[in-house]
Amino acid sequence: MQSYVSIENLSKSFGFFTAVDDVSIGIGRGEFFSLLGPSGCGKSTLLRMIAGFETPTSGAVRLDGEEVTDVPAHRRPTNMMFQSYALFPHLTVGKNIAFGLEQDRLARAEIRQRVSEVAEKLQLTALLDRKPQQLSGGQRQRVALARALVKRPKVLLLDEPLGALDKNLRTETQHELVRLQRELGLTFIIVTHDQHEAMTVSSRIAIMQQGKVLQIGSPAEVYETPVSRYVAKFLGEANVFEGGATRRSGNELAVESAEAGGSVVAAAADHVSTNGRFWVSVRPERVELTKQGSGLEGVIEQFSYAGSGRHYRVRLKSGATLDALRVNLGAEDDLSIGDTVFASWMPQAARLLAD
Amino acid sequence: MPQPSWFNRLSIFAGLAFLYLPIVVLVVYSFNASRLVTVWGGFSTQWYTAAISNQSIVEGAKISFLVAAISATFATVLGSLAAIVAVRIRRFRGHHIFNGMLVAPMVMPEVVMGVSMLLMFVTLGIDRGPVTITLAHATFTMCFAAVVMQSRLVELDPSLEEAARDLGCPPFMAFMKVAVPTMAPAFVSAWLLSFTLSLDDLVISSFTTGPGASTLPMKIYSQIKFGVTPEVNAISTIILGVVVFGLVASRIVSRPSTKSSLAV
Numbered sequence: 001m002q003s004y005v006s007i008e009n010l011s012k013s014f015g016f017f018t019a020v021d022d023v024s025i026g027i028g029r030g031e032f033f034s035l036l037g038p039s040g041c042g043k044s045t046l047l048r049m050i051a052g053f054e055t056p057t058s059g060a061v062r063l064d065g066e067e068v069t070d071v072p073a074h075r076r077p078t079n080m081m082f083q084s085y086a087l088f089p090h091l092t093v094g095k096n097i098a099f100g101l102e103q104d105r106l107a108r109a110e111i112r113q114r115v116s117e118v119a120e121k122l123q124l125t126a127l128l129d130r131k132p133q134q135l136s137g138g139q140r141q142r143v144a145l146a147r148a149l150v151k152r153p154k155v156l157l158l159d160e161p162l163g164a165l166d167k168n169l170r171t172e173t174q175h176e177l178v179r180l181q182r183e184l185g186l187t188f189i190i191v192t193h194d195q196h197e198a199m200t201v202s203s204r205i206a207i208m209q210q211g212k213v214l215q216i217g218s219p220a221e222v223y224e225t226p227v228s229r230y231v232a233k234f235l236g237e238a239n240v241f242e243g244g245a246t247r248r249s250g251n252e253l254a255v256e257s258a259e260a261g262g263s264v265v266a267a268a269a270d271h272v273s274t275n276g277r278f279w280v281s282v283r284p285e286r287v288e289l290t291k292q293g294s295g296l297e298g299v300i301e302q303f304s305y306a307g308s309g310r311h312y313r314v315r316l317k318s319g320a321t322l323d324a325l326r327v328n329l330g331a332e333d334d335l336s337i338g339d340t341v342f343a344s345w346m347p348q349a350a351r352l353l354a355d
Numbered sequence: 356m357p358q359p360s361w362f363n364r365l366s367i368f369a370g371l372a373f374l375y376l377p378i379v380v381l382v383v384y385s386f387n388a389s390r391l392v393t394v395w396g397g398f399s400t401q402w403y404t405a406a407i408s409n410q411s412i413v414e415g416a417k418i419s420f421l422v423a424a425i426s427a428t429f430a431t432v433l434g435s436l437a438a439i440v441a442v443r444i445r446r447f448r449g450h451h452i453f454n455g456m457l458v459a460p461m462v463m464p465e466v467v468m469g470v471s472m473l474l475m476f477v478t479l480g481i482d483r484g485p486v487t488i489t490l491a492h493a494t495f496t497m498c499f500a501a502v503v504m505q506s507r508l509v510e511l512d513p514s515l516e517e518a519a520r521d522l523g524c525p526p527f528m529a530f531m532k533v534a535v536p537t538m539a540p541a542f543v544s545a546w547l548l549s550f551t552l553s554l555d556d557l558v559i560s561s562f563t564t565g566p567g568a569s570t571l572p573m574k575i576y577s578q579i580k581f582g583v584t585p586e587v588n589a590i591s592t593i594i595l596g597v598v599v600f601g602l603v604a605s606r607i608v609s610r611p612s613t614k615s616s617l618a619v
Contacts, residue, residue, distance in 0.1 A: 053517055073520045074529075086518035090536040100522030151522065 002065070004029035004187055005050070005155055010059030012045050019045040021211035022059070027204075032181050032188045034198040037208035038234075043191045044159060046208075050189065051157050052076045064154055074103075079153035083160040085144040087132035093143050094119075094128035100151040118150045121180070138169050149184070158190040162197065174200050195235050199223070207231050228355040232281040239282045239322050240353070252347040255280050261318025262296050266350035279353040284325040286349035289314070289335060295344030298322060300337050314343060378595065385588035392583050402589035412590060415574035418485055419554055422570060426492035427500075427549035433493070434500025434545055441501070442508040460498045468495055469562030476563060483565030491563040492556060496549035503548060507541035540608045547605035551598050 003026030012020040020042040027033045035043040048054045050061055052073030060069045068076055079100070088096050094115060101111045119125045122142045132140060141161065148156055161177075162170045178201050181188050192198050198205050199219040206216045215227045226232035229240050241264055243257030253268035255278055266280045288295075289312060301321070302313035310333060314322045322343055335341065359367075385403070389396025406412055437457055441450070460468065472491045476483055511534060519529035557572040564573065571594065578587055 051521060053520075072525075073517070074523050074525050078521075080518070080521045082514045082518055084512055084514050086512060086514040088515065088519070088533055088537070090539075099519070099524075103523030147518075147522070 003027055003062075004031075004064055005189070006062040007046070007050070008060045008062065010046065010049060010061065011057045012042075012049060012054055013057045018211050020049070020056075023211070023213050025206055025213065025216060027187065027189065029187055030185050031203045032178065032190070032201055034202040034205045035189065035191045035208060036195060036198040036205050037193065039193055041208040042211040043208050047080075047157050047159055047189065047191045050155070051078055051080045077154040078157055079148035079151050080157040080159060081144050081148045081161050083163055085140050087140060087143055087147075089132055091131075092128065093124060093130050093132065093135070096132065096143055097124075097128075097147045097150050100147065104151075114150055118146045122146045137164055138173070141165060141173065149180075153186070155187045155189060158188060160191055160193070170197075177201055199235070207234060209234075225351060226281065226353070229279050229281065229353055232351065232353065237284045237323055237325075239284065239287065241280050241320065243278060243280065244276065245278055253352060255352070259318060259320050260296055261316050261320070264296070264350065265345075265347040266352040267348040268352050276354070280350050281353055282345050282350045284311070284323040285309070285327065286345050287322065287324040287343050288345060289324050289326070289341045289343055291334070291339065291341060293342045293344070295342035296322065297340065297342055300335060300339050300341060303335075303337055314341060316343075381588050382592050382595070384585060385592040387585050387588075390585065392585060392588070402585040403593075406586050406589045406593070409586065412571070412574055415569050415571040418568060419571040422485060422489045422492055423550045423553040426489045426496060426553045427546045429489075429493035430496040430500045430549040431542060431546045434497045434549075435504045435542065437497070437501040438504035438508050441505055457501050458498055460495050461502075465495075465558040469559045472559065473562045483563060484568040487563045487565065488560050488568065488570065491559050492553040495556075495559060496552045499552060500545035500549050503545040504538070504541055507538060511537060543608045544605045547601045547608070551601035551605070554601075555594060555598060
């Protein structure tokens with residue numbers, strides 16, 4: 001598949017520090033793509049190289065088949081929404097939005113028409129004569145978005161665009177972004193450190209750590225089949241137990257784990273060999289806790305009520321901890337702190353990791 | 356908030372009196388009807404009339420204001436360039452020395468600066484007069500202008516210019532269209548500060564002046580040699596007024612724009 005945005009072996013070093021290390025990503029037309037990682041993982045630097053603010057040390061960036069690696073920011077068909085919004089404080093909202101079109105020397109009438117179009121789409125029509133200082137955080141965010149969108153970029157880049165908003169507005173704005181992106185059919189690349197945000201908005205996610213891409217996939221792919229312990233733990237919660245594989249029966253592999261204090265099961269494809277070290281990763285919501293039965297034995301040590309679910313932390317006999325989440329379906333809670341419980345899960349609920 | 360103790364009140368009062376009593380006396384006696392400086396003879400504005408009809412004083416004031424305006428303009432331009440280098444380029448070879456040298460003239464003895472500038476003008480064979488005073492003032496006020504600009508430039512969000520570039524503006528135009536307008540209050544503030552400093556300078560002016568070019572402070576100083584007259588009080592009060600206006604205006608203009616909480 002020919003990628004619309006193609007990042008090829010891109011690296012960026014600042015002195016001895018390598019911010020982005022040999023990254024290759026292909027992004028399709030109309031995708032909502034997330035670069036996800038902790039702060040300092042190089043995701044922002046990568047975005048800034050796509051925008052043209054940083055010159056790559058090596059590698060290439062292609063947009064719509066054209067190499068733009070050495071094209072300066074002001075001549076790239078990309079537009080960026082900045083984390084700080086970077087609204088021009090001396091200009092009104094209308095002038096802010098028109099700024100990019102004025103640079104292109106478009107006719108006055110066209111500028112006016114396009115500004116009012118985008119203002120209407122983002123509910124800014126009433127605010128066009130205000131100065132940025134007179135706006136709320138959410139309004140500023142919409143102006144920043146309008147200013148970038150009005151240029152009809154091939155790719156819209158968003159650098160932590162919702163970081164400054166409070167939680168409710170954030171969730172609402174995430175849905176709004178997805179709606180806009182579908183409506184306009186544009187390609188969005190968003191940088192975020194919020195895994196929940198990345199999962200909510202994106203068609204695909206690239207998980208980054210220390211300048212490298214660890215995994216690329218749809219939200220479901222990266223959550224269900226993480227490639228490493230790091231990815232499993234970064235995206236949501238995961239119980240990870242180290243061990244060596246012993247028996248295979250069909251598609252199931254029993255892993256003898258001293259850490260878990262027993263044998264844990266995981267689904268394994270045929271090609272997985274039955275020796276070597278493995279890690280078994282299980283999501284808390286897939287763990288079943290019972291008062292009697294089989295499984296890993298332990299004692300409930302902590303409990304927290306989170307509304308939509310109940311969190312239990314179980315101290316296993318081996319000394320390791322295990323987190324379990326029971327979705328709140330309205331049933332009475334029969335477990336309390338100090339109870340002895342048995343933890344088990346379906347083999348296909350666990351993921352076998354080699355790293 | 357705790358109430359200040361009597362000791363606090365007293366020390367504040369004593370401190371303020373120490374600083375401002377002489378100035379209050381000066382202002383009050385500038386409205387004195389009596390010719391004797393230390394004897395109150397009723398309210399009058401006659402000395403103001405006398406001062407502004409004194410040809411020599413008016414001549415000095417003209418030179419002073421002209422020198423201050425021109426040197427402040429030079430100082431603001433040069434100081435801004437220095438601030439841009441110090442803030443934007445930051446990590447160049449010798450940036451520590453550059454930053455140090457930028458602010459050193461603020462604490463350098465004025466006499467030393469005066470002598471060195473006089474020597475330079477003599478060496479270069481430049482005739483001394485209003486031009487040399489202007490050059491000297493631009494030099495010593497430049498570092499103050501640079502410090503004002505530097506402090507505002509540090510606060511300027513670098514992504515503003517990036518946003519302008521991103522929207523299709525070449526780098527230099529992005530600076531002119533976005534950074535410069537945003538910095539406008541700082542330019543005014545730096546200019547007013549330089550103007551004020553130049554207006555009341557005596558030492559450096561004395562060293563770099565030539566025949567027929569006496570600034571207002573120099574005129575006053577030479578008049579004082581023959582005794583303090585109420586006329587001098589009146590002129591000093593006028594200068595004080597201009598300086599206070601300049602400083603207050605500079606502070607108001609440079610105050611960072613208040614974040615409006617009026618929006619919802």
